[in-house]
Amino acid sequence: MSINKENVRNFCIVAHIDHGKSTLADRLMEKTGQVSERDMEEQLLDSMDLERERGITIKLTPVRMFYKAKNGKEYVFNLIDTPGHVDFTYEVSRSLKACEGAILIVDATQGVQAQTLANAYLAIDNDLEIMPVINKVDLASARPDDVAMEVEEILGIEATDAPRISAKTGYNIEEVLEQIIEKVPAPKGDENAPLKALIFDSYYDNFKGVICFVRIMDGKVKIGTKIKTFMSDKQFDVTEVGVFSPKMQPKDELCAGEVGYIAASIKSIEDTAVGDTITQVENPALEPLAGYKKALPMVFSGVFPLDGSKFNDLKDALLKLKLNDAALSIEPDNSAALGFGFRCGFLGLLHMDVIQERIEREFDLDIITTAPSVSYKVYKTDGTQLVIENPTHLPPVTEIDYMEEPVINASIFTPPDYVGPIMELCQFKRGVYKDMVYLDKTRVELKYTLPLNEIIYDFFDSLKSRTKGYASFDYEIAGYQRSDLVKMDMLLNGDICDALSIIVHKDKAYERGRQIAEKLKDVIPRQMFEIPIQAAIGGKIIARETVKAFRKDVLAKCYGGDVTRKKKLLEKQKEGKKKMRSIGTVEIPSEAFISILKTDNDR
Amino acid sequence: MAGIYIHVPFCKQKCTYCDFASYPRELSKAESYFACLYREIQGRAKQYPNKIIDTVYIGGGTPSVVDANLIAGAIRQVKKCFTVKKDAEITIELNPGTVDEQKIKLYKQVGINRFSIGLQTGFDEQLKKLNRIHTAKDFLQCCNLLKGENISADVLIGLHDQTLEQVKKTVDLALAGGVSHISVYALTPEVGTPIYTDYLNGELLSDDETADVYDGVRAYLKEKGFERYEVSNFAKAGFRSRHNMNYWKRGEYIGVGVSASSFVDGRRFTNTFKIDEYINAVIYNKSPEISSDVIEGSDAQFEQIMLALRTSDGLNIKEFNQNFSVDFDNEYKEVLAKKMRFMERKGDILTIKDEYLYVQNDIILEFMK
Numbered sequence: 001m002s003i004n005k006e007n008v009r010n011f012c013i014v015a016h017i018d019h020g021k022s023t024l025a026d027r028l029m030e031k032t033g034q035v036s037e038r039d040m041e042e043q044l045l046d047s048m049d050l051e052r053e054r055g056i057t058i059k060l061t062p063v064r065m066f067y068k069a070k071n072g073k074e075y076v077f078n079l080i081d082t083p084g085h086v087d088f089t090y091e092v093s094r095s096l097k098a099c100e101g102a103i104l105i106v107d108a109t110q111g112v113q114a115q116t117l118a119n120a121y122l123a124i125d126n127d128l129e130i131m132p133v134i135n136k137v138d139l140a141s142a143r144p145d146d147v148a149m150e151v152e153e154i155l156g157i158e159a160t161d162a163p164r165i166s167a168k169t170g171y172n173i174e175e176v177l178e179q180i181i182e183k184v185p186a187p188k189g190d191e192n193a194p195l196k197a198l199i200f201d202s203y204y205d206n207f208k209g210v211i212c213f214v215r216i217m218d219g220k221v222k223i224g225t226k227i228k229t230f231m232s233d234k235q236f237d238v239t240e241v242g243v244f245s246p247k248m249q250p251k252d253e254l255c256a257g258e259v260g261y262i263a264a265s266i267k268s269i270e271d272t273a274v275g276d277t278i279t280q281v282e283n284p285a286l287e288p289l290a291g292y293k294k295a296l297p298m299v300f301s302g303v304f305p306l307d308g309s310k311f312n313d314l315k316d317a318l319l320k321l322k323l324n325d326a327a328l329s330i331e332p333d334n335s336a337a338l339g340f341g342f343r344c345g346f347l348g349l350l351h352m353d354v355i356q357e358r359i360e361r362e363f364d365l366d367i368i369t370t371a372p373s374v375s376y377k378v379y380k381t382d383g384t385q386l387v388i389e390n391p392t393h394l395p396p397v398t399e400i401d402y403m404e405e406p407v408i409n410a411s412i413f414t415p416p417d418y419v420g421p422i423m424e425l426c427q428f429k430r431g432v433y434k435d436m437v438y439l440d441k442t443r444v445e446l447k448y449t450l451p452l453n454e455i456i457y458d459f460f461d462s463l464k465s466r467t468k469g470y471a472s473f474d475y476e477i478a479g480y481q482r483s484d485l486v487k488m489d490m491l492l493n494g495d496i497c498d499a500l501s502i503i504v505h506k507d508k509a510y511e512r513g514r515q516i517a518e519k520l521k522d523v524i525p526r527q528m529f530e531i532p533i534q535a536a537i538g539g540k541i542i543a544r545e546t547v548k549a550f551r552k553d554v555l556a557k558c559y560g561g562d563v564t565r566k567k568k569l570l571e572k573q574k575e576g577k578k579k580m581r582s583i584g585t586v587e588i589p590s591e592a593f594i595s596i597l598k599t600d601n602d603r
Numbered sequence: 604m605a606g607i608y609i610h611v612p613f614c615k616q617k618c619t620y621c622d623f624a625s626y627p628r629e630l631s632k633a634e635s636y637f638a639c640l641y642r643e644i645q646g647r648a649k650q651y652p653n654k655i656i657d658t659v660y661i662g663g664g665t666p667s668v669v670d671a672n673l674i675a676g677a678i679r680q681v682k683k684c685f686t687v688k689k690d691a692e693i694t695i696e697l698n699p700g701t702v703d704e705q706k707i708k709l710y711k712q713v714g715i716n717r718f719s720i721g722l723q724t725g726f727d728e729q730l731k732k733l734n735r736i737h738t739a740k741d742f743l744q745c746c747n748l749l750k751g752e753n754i755s756a757d758v759l760i761g762l763h764d765q766t767l768e769q770v771k772k773t774v775d776l777a778l779a780g781g782v783s784h785i786s787v788y789a790l791t792p793e794v795g796t797p798i799y800t801d802y803l804n805g806e807l808l809s810d811d812e813t814a815d816v817y818d819g820v821r822a823y824l825k826e827k828g829f830e831r832y833e834v835s836n837f838a839k840a841g842f843r844s845r846h847n848m849n850y851w852k853r854g855e856y857i858g859v860g861v862s863a864s865s866f867v868d869g870r871r872f873t874n875t876f877k878i879d880e881y882i883n884a885v886i887y888n889k890s891p892e893i894s895s896d897v898i899e900g901s902d903a904q905f906e907q908i909m910l911a912l913r914t915s916d917g918l919n920i921k922e923f924n925q926n927f928s929v930d931f932d933n934e935y936k937e938v939l940a941k942k943m944r945f946m947e948r949k950g951d952i953l954t955i956k957d958e959y960l961y962v963q964n965d966i967i968l969e970f971m972k
Contacts, residue, residue, distance in 0.1 A: 552961050556789040564896070
């Protein structure tokens with residue numbers, strides 16, 4: 001069955017977090033009969049446990065729907081869901097490449113928010129047709145007409161006829177479907193031209209090998225087609241093609257304009273990079289499609305197996321995750337304290353959190369994550385320059401001329417009441433004030449330049465707690481700036497624990513040293529001997545705490561009937577110890593490494 | 604050489620910290636219970652015919668609350684059914700206020716030669732708070748009845764607001780009573796006991812405070828000529844408890860009665876904790892055991908290490924290597940590298956250093972495989 005391109009619409013939905021993206025997607029599927037109301041599990045596209053629990057979309061998920069329009073024709077809709085969080089902007093841009101149009105959801109009570117802007121601009125950059133939809137009109141505080149005006153004013157997108165809907169109740173969803181046909185262009189592309197398929201996502205299936213999620217731009221592909229990619233020379237025979245409904249459903253062939261998947265017994269994860277173009281071996285396309293801008297990881301952290309013998313398992317897990325998460329960077333790392341592991345780069349803290357949880361849940365591995373760091377530029381006295389992502393790689397102070405740290409341009413949107421507390425917070429985080437704009441009576445945009453290493457700790461949390469959750473935050477990297485930075489080491493029982501070293505601004509070293517020492521004192525259990533915990537810069541101790549030795553752990557009585565009981569007790573204690581890591585003579589629970597993150601409390 | 608333990612699950616009233624199998628309201632069942640005990644003794648003797656008995660220990664509960672003839676009967680039954688050495692150590696636990704001249708006379712007649720008295724503390728308010736049945740004066744009277752005998756006293760530390768001075772005075776009282784052996788137990792609040800509530804409310808001494816008291820009393824007892832031969836046990840020269848030493852040497856023992864545990868021919872087993880269940884099992888010739896494990900390999904090695912390191916005699920590595928056909932130093936290389944600084948090695952003997960005996964779990968569990 002060949003599909004008439006004229007009747008295909010490829011689109012995505014973009015929105016600020018919590019404006020109803022996944023709910024609208026569910027509703028569209030329901031209305032097109034893709035899933036019955038009865039089978040409907042809340043938020044079908046968010047299939048990862050993690051996504052459902054946190055109410056966020058992390059991975060993109062494509063789905064194919066059929067819609068019989070009022071004009072009597074039947075259409076094929078390919079919806080590609082996208083993540084909403086700022087950390088996942090990169091994933092959004094990937095799905096945009098596979099579409100011709102984007103539904104921009106705006107919350108009728110909240111109006112245009114930081115991510116509305118960011119995602120709308122991203123869609124515009126990718127030449128997509130934007131179709132605004134005003135959601136949550138069922139709420140008492142909805143002001144759809146104001147919001148439509150806002151969209152026109154701020155984004156310059158025509159919004160007077162934007163559908164006013166409630167994704168929650170299903171109100172006016174047909175209007176959205178009709179407008180998709182009207183506003184989103186049909187895909188272009190030539191079925192008879194050589195195959196060009198953009199890989200926008202992929203994952204590893206234990207039976208079928210790598211499954212590539214593709215948008216066919218030109219040509220067609222079916223079982224038996226010999227294919228190759230532009231970045232790798234290897235050839236593969238296609239074993240299966242199909243579409244998403246939303247589960248994978250095999251088909252005979254995929255043609256230009258369609259969205260679907262290709263399996264070709266590709267065994268190695270490295271052979272198919274997201275963003276690469278698939279073509280046929282015979283009569284191949286000459287040029288690849290424009291790929292993606294490589295996402296730059298901003299936050300770096302050491303990831304180590306709790307059990308050193310699981311190094312290879314961790315490696316496999318990271319490689320599998322990297323397969324469909326190009327933003328994750330992996331490099332082997334070696335710590336005196338933690339042994340062999342990886343230095344991983346993440347888009348942000350949420351991304352890091354998500355990867356960490358996926359390793360633990362999907363691969364059943366216990367890991368230790370060290371405090372995150374950013375990448376610093378080190379200018380040495382001998383005129384050379386280094387980029388350091390791991391504090392332990394910092395050269396001796398005597399060899400350093402000066403250092404630079406990455407800074408961001410932050411836009412913070414907030415009701416005017418919270419301007420004071422936010423300015424205080426930004427100042428505390430070494431921010432430099434740039435501008436303040438009243439967007440309207442209820443919203444102010446504050447602009448700051450902030451060092452990235454201040455943001456990666458608890459900036460989001462502090463911002464939320466200071467504004468009762470009203471403020472939102474967006475940022476872009478603004479390059480590097482010279483800064484007075486020092487490496488601070490933590491000593492446990494006199495030995496430096498490299499996994500706890502951090503790079504910190506000189507003015508904040510004392511305070512952070514004290515906080516981390518205090519925190520470690522709380523998380524390190526008492527042991528048979530006293531453990532001094534010291535923070536040091538160079539050879540100079542700047543803070544000290546002590547974990548006192550414990551005095552008693554013996555079972556008072558151990559007679560005939562107590563032997564078995566005592567053994568069980570010791571087994572339990574031993575089990576608890578497995579969660580610990582020996583650093584020199586000191587045993588440290590794995591959460592200690594990350595807990596030092598959470599010291600930067602709001603004074 | 605093996606020991607025999609006889610459990611007497613009766614007492615006058617429950618102490619607030621007690622989680623042993625002891626049932627004050629069941630005292631009326633004492634006669635039927637002992638009838639079953641005699642039968643179990645006979646049965647165990649048939650089951651394990653070639654054991655030579657070196658020690659007998661009658662514990663509880665409070666064995667001295669039951670008719671002394673029942674106790675005497677149990678000892679006679681043991682002697683009848685097993686080969687008991689002439690110089691065997693035969694101990695009975697008793698509480699002040701539960702014995703008189705007659706009882707003691709009968710005990711001695713059947714060969715009981717060691718008396719372990721539950722003193723706990725020399726302060727009457729504390730005794731009352733623990734729901735003990737006696738006073739400090741009762742203790743001295745009891746000792747008076749036992750003049751010239753081998754007496755041991757149990758002392759508790761970690762009680763409500765207890766000070767080192769109080770514990771030293773308690774020791775003084777025990778010495779005045781003529782004891783040559785003292786057990787100093789840190790109170791262990793068990794879930795389900797009344798004192799657990801006090802523990803939850805922070806009314807008992809903390810572990811640190813208890814450790815301070817322990818260190819103080821250890822020094823005091825040393826001054827008085829008592830050697831610490833195990834974590835909680837102190838004795839004048841020649842007065843160690845042979846029965847208990849057997850446990851720590853991982854020697855064999857047969858336990859009879861409710862809740863009694865045995866370790867014979869490599870098997871550990873424990874009887875039911877319920878009196879009725881026990882009586883019914885024995886009457887109908889069924890096993891009263893509720894658990895049974897054969898201990899082998901590294902598990903057995905671990906027991907040996909764990910038990911031996913509680914004592915000042917320590918672990919004899921040469922014997923260990925012979926028993927288990929291993930090379931201890933090689934087998935436990937990593938543990939020794941990590942924890943040797945808390946231990947001492949003299950010839951073949953490995954011990955935990957004095958100052959770490961009270962925090963030994965941390966060392967011992969490293970030996971667990």
